[in-house]
Amino acid sequence: MNEFLLRSLISGSIAIVLYLVSGAVVSKYWNRNVNRDVFRHDFKWGIASLVVGSPILQGFSVLAETYGISLLYTDMAGYGWLWWALSLPIYIMLWDLVFYLGHIVLHMPWVYKKSHFRHHACRPPVPWSGIAIDPLETLLSGILPYVVPLFILPFHVYTVYALNIGLMVWATVVHSSMNFVGNTVMLSTKDHNLHHAYGLKNFNLGAVFTFWDRIGGTLNRKVSPPWWGNPNWRINTKASVNGPALAEEADGAS
């Protein structure tokens, strides 16, 4: 089997196992009951995003290693330990910036109606919703945030893997019912749950830090998601799974 296929198979399998473990663990503690079929919607799109995303990332890795594309490096101490330590938060900040910009694109009407509504149909979200995204969204909010920072500054290859595993776990957390309201620096479970309460016109577009939403004027902490603290909150999500998400109906937008 050629190297690319083998690597895609291995990394895809590892990613799926990590998604299963983190989804199951976070669900054990911070789940909520919803009246949609989580397996056939959230979980199905979660697996789909890994099946689509893993070969693309492996393709990129093979190119990076073979032709030296990007500033990825393999010697842990190559740029010194100080840079290595600094590179951890810097990578996540850059990742979050690219995610933020991609998320603005996902909330443009055409892109939202063709793609991102599927993620917003996870309403209220559960841990399995974390990476429940279709292939176009996988490109915008999975692949680009991962890859673009590697062209801006040098990052260590295994560190990048580890951080992206952490970011996937974080995705399951911010879609859960964990009572984390956030702080000055970090976006919270509550912030991202509120994002899911709305559709096309939205805010709280970052994934990890508040910086980019503050700079973009899109941070909203004034209201709570309608289901916050209410385990019995239910909505008929049939319409949102099959068509534009519900906030469009609420907003009056078509």
Ligand SMILES: [Zn+2]
């Ligand atoms: Zn969104």
